[in-house]
Amino acid sequence: MSAAASSLNLLITVLFWLSVAGLTVGMARRAALWRAGREAPVAWLGLLAIPKRYFVDLHHVVARDPYIARTHVATAGGAIAAMALVALNYGLMLYAAALNTAIGLCALLMLVGVLFVWHRRRTPPARLSRGAWMRLPWMLAAFALGLLALGLIPLQLVSGASALATVVLLGLGAWTLTIGATRGGPMKHALAGLLHLAFHPRPERFKQVAGGTPTTALKVLKLEQGELGVGKPVEFRWNQLLSFDACVQCGKCEAACPAFAAGQPLNPKKLIQDMVTGMAGGSDANFAGSPYPGIPLGGHQGSPLEAIVPGLISSDTLWSCTTCRACVQECPMLIEHVDAIVDLRRHQTLQFGAVPGKGPEVLANLRETGSAGGFDLGVRYNWALDLNVRQISAGHPVDVLLLVGEGGFDMRYQRSLRALVKVLQAAQVDFAVLGSLENDCGDVARRLGDEATFQNLAQQMIAQLSAFTFKRIVTADPHVMHCLRNEYPALGGHYEVLHHTGFMASLVSQGKLKPRAAADSEQRFTYHDPCYLGRYNGETEAPRELLKLLGLSLHEMERHGMRGRCCGGGGGAPLTDIPGKQRIPDIRIHDARTVRADTVVVACPNCTAMLEGVVGPRPEVRDIAELLAAALEH
Structure with missing residues (x-):
């Protein structure tokens, strides 16, 4: 050598x-x-x-x-x-x-x-x-x-x-x-x-059975121990700080974010990098990616012991998020952006009451009336008075308990709920409703960071449900389904909760319903996946299977299934109403126009409201229950 x-x-x-x-x-x-x-x-x-x-x-x-x-x-x-x-x-x-x-x-x-x-x-x-x-x-x-x-x-x-x-x-x-x-x-x-x-902050993600329900429930705050969310970088759990350092800055979260696409001041990638900046100390002047829309670089700085809002990020950035989890779904490093955002919201809400827009009014309504709109709970099922729907009572067990959520107060969505009831009756399902005993499930309160109100509402609901005997809960609202199925167990509520799309598909496949071919089958249909049904609960096939059983061919939008685009209605975003260059539902309707759809099929009251709120010429918006009910009548 x-x-x-x-x-x-x-x-x-x-x-x-x-x-x-x-x-x-x-x-x-x-x-x-x-x-x-x-x-x-x-x-x-x-x-x-x-x-x-x-x-x-x-x-x-x-x-x-x-x-x-x-x-x-x-x-x-x-x-x-x-x-x-x-x-x-x-x-x-x-x-x-x-x-x-x-x-x-x-x-x-x-x-x-x-x-x-x-x-x-x-x-x-x-x-x-x-x-x-x-x-x-x-x-x-x-x-x-x-x-x-x-x-x-x-x-x-x-x-x-x-x-x-x-x-x-x-x-x-x-x-x-x-x-x-x-x-x-x-x-x-x-x-x-x-x-x-x-040391992932959500290790249960790795235990998920292939094709099973994703692990998406938020962690319960121990309010009695003084946990009030995150106000400074050091208030994140240590493994969350570690997770922020794992970001590869690929920007896949940025490309998937509906708020960023709409020009609202949120970029999930920059938010994670801002948390890294706060952890290590410094300013965002050297960030080499896309800034928050409308907010130039160099104006924010932080350190481990300084308040994150407004020093490191503006409050509008927090409240632009729809909690749709598109960023989490796309992240190759498996970072939990939404958990971090909700932690930051919790501090702003619980410590300062700093919720923008109509958020404070809605939270006050929830605390005082059990309804986001401040409605009398006794009118939630007025739309069903002529349908002979019975209210559940102690000592009289039923197979299915139907919960409708806040959609029961909306005149447009009442049409969808009436269609669902007619479907259940046609299949001779043994079901009942809670009636005036049904308070809000707490979804909006929790996404807006008001963990105290969420826990109070959840405990009230659990107490009501414990008084009755039923086998399973069916709901047309994916947000209600998610709360009861995934977030109530941590508070002692354990239920089998089904979304109406999956339940109706099973009724048809079992022969309990025999729909005729839809009268408007010549139209072009596309299906919009609700975030809280797809990404939050892994259910993308049942709605499509039901539409197939109705003889309807789908023209899928570019973003669909687990990668579907948000309607903009989740996370309390319509209440905080942070301005951008365009509205998120307008972008989604553009997706539908691109595939020349005559009808957008939906399966969530939030999606119905957001997509029907798009002005100008647009496809018709119909809940999947309306299509099935119509096919039973022809």
């Missing part, structure tokens, strides 16, 4: 251990930022689950974009394998030629991936961050070329110049992957991301 080759081996060993030391110190400093947050359970066994969560759960999301999936597999896979071999061959000073060859082959795979990264960055989509991210392909390429030279240049050909070039290339890459990453550089996501998978 030549003197140059021996020197190279020794230099690589020194560089490896210096990198390990730098990474260790840097990670300790970064971890100190996370540990400043509130306590959260530490499940150390999560470390053993990282491979499964990385290769299955994370890549299940990444694989939606085949280009990026293949790029990630080649780049990350080649780099990890090569670094593992370097640790073995140079960290342990084996200096085996065979291991060098393996390092070179892995580096070649990494280099192929880096070429795809470079190509992507030549003309990056608007959602991608620039700045340091534009230099990342070159830094990764330097590392890959250094590994390639290390692995494939025969030892007898190594010279002083080639040894120096190899060390310089590897040094640039090592800096990017270690010190640069722990100081907040682009590769920070790789280190924080793996730990985020191990």
Whole structure:
């Protein structure tokens, strides 16, 4: 072995251990930022689950974009394998030629991936961050070329110049992957991301059975212990702070966000990066992505102990969110944006009562009357007086308890509810309603951050339901379904809750209903997925199956199913009413016009109200129950 080759081996060993030391110190400093947050359970066994969560759960999301999936597999896979071999061959000073060859082959795979990264960055989509991210392909390429030279240049050909070039290339890459990453550089996501998978704030996401209900319930605030949401970065749980550091700034959340598309001052990607800025201290002047619409960069700053609102973000940013979870659905790093936003809202609401628009009036109505509109609960079912719908009573069990939610007070949606009742009666379903005993489920209060009002309403509802005997609850409101099915269990309410689309589909498939072909089957239909039915509860097929049973062919909008576009009606957004350049429902109706739909089929009272509120020529909006009821009459 030549003197140059021996020197190279020794230099690589020194560089490896210096990198390990730098990474260790840097990670300790970064971890100190996370540990400043509130306590959260530490499940150390999560470390053993990282491979499964990385290769299955994370890549299940990444694989939606085949280009990026293949790029990630080649780049990350080649780099990890090569670094593992370097640790073995140079960290342990084996200096085996065979291991060098393996390092070179892995580096070649990494280099192929880096070429795809470079190509992507030549003309990056608007959602991608620039700045340091534009230099990342070159830094990764330097590392890959250094590994390639290390692995494939025969030892007898190594010279002083080639040894120096190899060390310089590897040094640039090592800096990017270690010190640069722990100081907040682009590769920070790789280190924080793996730990985020191990200590995820919502670990139940990884236990979800394929095709089952997503785990989307908000965490209960322990009000009696003084929990009032998050006002400062250090008031997030430590694993939430860790999750913010896992952001790769790909902007998929930005591209999916209905509020951002409408020009409201919200960008989920920037919000997560603002939380990182607040955690580490600084301003948003150096953010290299799209700003919040209408809010220029450089005007906000924060630190771990400073108030997030309005120093780091404006209150309008918080209240623009519809809680539709489109950002969470698209995030390849599995970050929970909505949980963070609701935590921030809780502090604004519970600590300051700072809810904009009609929010305070609605919250007051909920507290005083049990209805968002301040209505007398006794009139919730007036629309059903002529339909002979019975009210449930103690000692008289029923199969189905029908809950209608706030839609029962809306004259337009009462038509949909009447259609649903006629369907249930035609199928001879044994059902009853709560009548004047049904108060609001608490959904709007909780999304607006008023956890106290939500818990009071939920406890009232649970107490009412405990007095009666029924097998299951059916509702036409996905928000009611979500609250009772997913969020009431934490307060002691456990029920089987079905959405009317799935229940009606089962009635037809079981032969209990025999609809005739729809009279208007020649029209073009499209189906709009409610966020709280699809993304929140995983139900996208039952409505489509029911429409198929009615003989209606669907013309799907570009964004549908689990990736459907929000109508703008969730999260209390119509109440806070933050202005933008256009309205979210206008964008959704544009989607329907694009597929030349004559009718938009809906399955949620919020969607009905929002889409029918679009002015000008538009498709007809009809609830799926109305279509089934009409098919039974023909």
